Amino acid sequence: MGLTSEWARAWVALSAKVIAENRVELTALDRPIGDGDHGENMNRGFTAVVPKLDSLAEGSAADILKLVAMTLISTVGGAAGPLYGTGYLKAAGAVAGQDELDGASLVAILAAARDGIVLRGKALVGEKTMIDAWTPAVDAAAEAHAAGKSELEILQAAASAAEAGAVATEPLIARKGRASYLGERAIGHRDPGAQSTALLLRAAADAAAA
Amino acid sequence: MGLTSEWARAWVALSAKVIAENRVELTALDRPIGDGDHGENMNRGFTAVVPKLDSLAEGSAADILKLVAMTLISTVGGAAGPLYGTGYLKAAGAVAGQDELDGASLVAILAAARDGIVLRGKALVGEKTMIDAWTPAVDAAAEAHAAGKSELEILQAAASAAEAGAVATEPLIARKGRASYLGERAIGHRDPGAQSTALLLRAAADAAAA
Amino acid sequence: MKKLINDPQHVLDEAIAGVAAAHSDILTVSHDPNYIVRNSAPVSGKVALVSGGGSGHEPLHGGFVGFGMLDAAVPGPVFTSPTPDPILAATKAVDGGAGVLHIVKNYTGDVLNFETAAELAEADGITVRSVVINDDVAVKDSLYTAGRRGVAGTVLVEKIAGAAAQRGDDLEAVAAVAEKVNAQMRSMGVALSPCIVPHAGEPSFELADDEIEIGIGIHGEPGRERIKLEPADRIVDRILGHIVEDIPYVSGDKVLLFVNGMGGTPLVELYIAFRRAAEALAGQGIEVTRTLVGNYVTSLEMQGFSITLLKLDDELTELWDAPVHTSALRWGR
């Protein structure tokens, strides 16, 4: 049996929690190679999501993801707002009408989110953006699904790959976003958007485990 | 035998030297209770005096003092410029036409300078200004002269009294100049103008001793 | 960090309330969503200009709302681009039927949020054109970056395109003049001290007592390189050199020379820099025919400055000289 909209709900609630907990850290990551606001931006968005989610009594996973998308678009601002917003919007579209999410649905969610972000932001892997967390996560999820793993295992594989991907942004020179202005001076710093992606995908796995 | 114009010349040269040497200290005194420029102001003035004095080949003591007056008025600015300028101008007037300066002349120079500064600045003794150095100096000089002391001794008495007067400004509340804005917070700080007066009058004595 | 604020979360709301109180003769402020429109908006039949971006650059953009310049400004939180909602609301509020020009500084966040707003406005039947400002020569190799940033030159685009719209040019023509200004101008900035974002509470970068940062943006981002403090004239020569050789500007060109303060540098120092820049340009046969000096595109309390050159022709000169009535730039009425 797959995951339900309850998982989507739990994921979002947990996301709001980990973003709040990591607000200062995300902003600190954004300071040396950005403009020092990523934690504030993400936290403003997820703080706005929580009460809206509470007032959405019923709703499919797609409804919940769409609510997150619209709220992030209209509250986060900066680069991360439209990028994550588009990601969640495309993710919602990928599972529209599904009451139950199986492994294939989860891979579809992740891939659609990633593709939406690429569509808007045009970032390639290795350009030191959140895509460097998303793409390994999509690949790992697809691989786990192909290997017949459970929904929980698929999400855990994605989360671990995103975390590794975030760490792996450290030696990179940025080619997109504010960090790209720094040239070689970006080397040695982790990309804040990749880090927030890793946090969000770990929350997805934890929501499935609970 | 009294002092000559050579003394006046030496006094001015020595004044320029001690002001330059104490520029930083005078400015530092002006910082807590003023605007931190007294050393700069005085040094700008005396630096301008030196070449003018050099090109004044001949000239009585009165000529030299007048030259100092005009140069200070036109280069020092701030409160100190017009005050010292008027002081030197009146001092010059007090000994106009005198080739030799005896004890009475020296007392007249000091008294005329002090009176000129009071005329312009309206400061009373005890108001924490340069007058708190000038007035004791005038009194000490007059007393020394009355006691039949030499020109050198008269100037030394004036210098010592000015120095004591400058120190004695420290516990005072200011009633004139910028320091007056500070009320009780001026207590504990020596008045920069009183200190520059003490330096100038010590230079007068040293010039007579040389 | 000491700031003249109440709660860091309320900086934007309270500041625009102050703008409303101070300039009610020129503009009206909308709260939630936050935007600023000129009192006469929408001006029927006139192309409307909307700009915006993170706050902390004041007077940009709200200070340039008014006759002959912007119809609306959309301020985001400090250094964070606004979301599409207020951009859309402002766009709707000022559309006078002749279309709306979005003037967007080239940062991923600004570009994406304005893009979304423009799509939504188009869906509502409003014609929107966008011009993306990228005057910063500090970011060299645009192929491998998000492209040159939009910095102080933005104010020149807003003024000149605003004059074109005010005289009745249509949307294509106003967009074309904005693109022309953008193409003919280059900027570069230097920081002597960093700035502190209110909610962050710490400086965006640290500079030692004898260091300056060359090629900074306007968001407290670190710059292209860090060097030892130099005399003002050398700093000016250094950044002016990069600017002049970029387009390049050549002998015989007429230019507008704009020395912009980053917020914390006293005007007296900006004039020292202006003097040197004017001197250096004259030495190269580049004629300064229009000037602007002051704090127009700032980075909170950062100490530093930028230089912008705009190559002028008769059309741009005339549009620059045209009357403007905003709180931060005003002449001719």
Added chain:
Amino acid sequence: MKKLINDPQHVLDEAIAGVAAAHSDILTVSHDPNYIVRNSAPVSGKVALVSGGGSGHEPLHGGFVGFGMLDAAVPGPVFTSPTPDPILAATKAVDGGAGVLHIVKNYTGDVLNFETAAELAEADGITVRSVVINDDVAVKDSLYTAGRRGVAGTVLVEKIAGAAAQRGDDLEAVAAVAEKVNAQMRSMGVALSPCIVPHAGEPSFELADDEIEIGIGIHGEPGRERIKLEPADRIVDRILGHIVEDIPYVSGDKVLLFVNGMGGTPLVELYIAFRRAAEALAGQGIEVTRTLVGNYVTSLEMQGFSITLLKLDDELTELWDAPVHTSALRWGR
């Protein structure tokens, strides 16, 4: 201390050279002696206005030279009043036969040097009247001090008296209107950080990270008291209270509210303060009918601000609204 300067000794010379390069359409700069005159000076038959004082307060005074405001500005070295020579030279340069008004901020140095210059000008057959500006309520007990200082309100006197002269009032009338403005205005300032005089190289006072200085002057002098940092609204209430009760301003009064930056405080913060001041005045029934917000009378890079209230009547309002064309204040032409 980092400053965008070359040699500290050349700050004034280089800055006014920059002023000349930037504003040659408005003014002409004389070097040695240093002064700035409007291009049309002397205007025959018009009362001429001359102001001046130490540098470091830019745009005061050079930024206010031009049509409808000052005929000449005489800048001294940083924070040091000019000597009589340049004041005299400027006075002679602008006298159009109708006499000259000296606008002098109340500091011993400024008063004495202007006094000397006025005597010398009178000796040359020029009629000079002087008005001494003393709007600062921070200095309470004027019997036991050099009297209240002249601070930010100076710009209001220069604007309004300038308009009176421009419309053709005679010297007595222009002096009277200047005195009236001075009598009807009060100011008070706060510093969040000190400033650093270029040649001194150290701050004029030290403030801990959580301290502010209330009642500062405009020369980096320490103020009336030092308190813990408070939210902007409380600081505004505190100083506005001293100002309002001083004259006092009462319910029904119409006022010009002027929030002036000390140089290093970003505009966004000045608007937060403006908002609160406007709110507080409205609460007391005092009507704000004219406004000014920005860095007009500064103390180098000091962070802080001052508030000035001027009680308006129809005459002063009309003179305030009259056209002015200077580099720092311009409207109506």
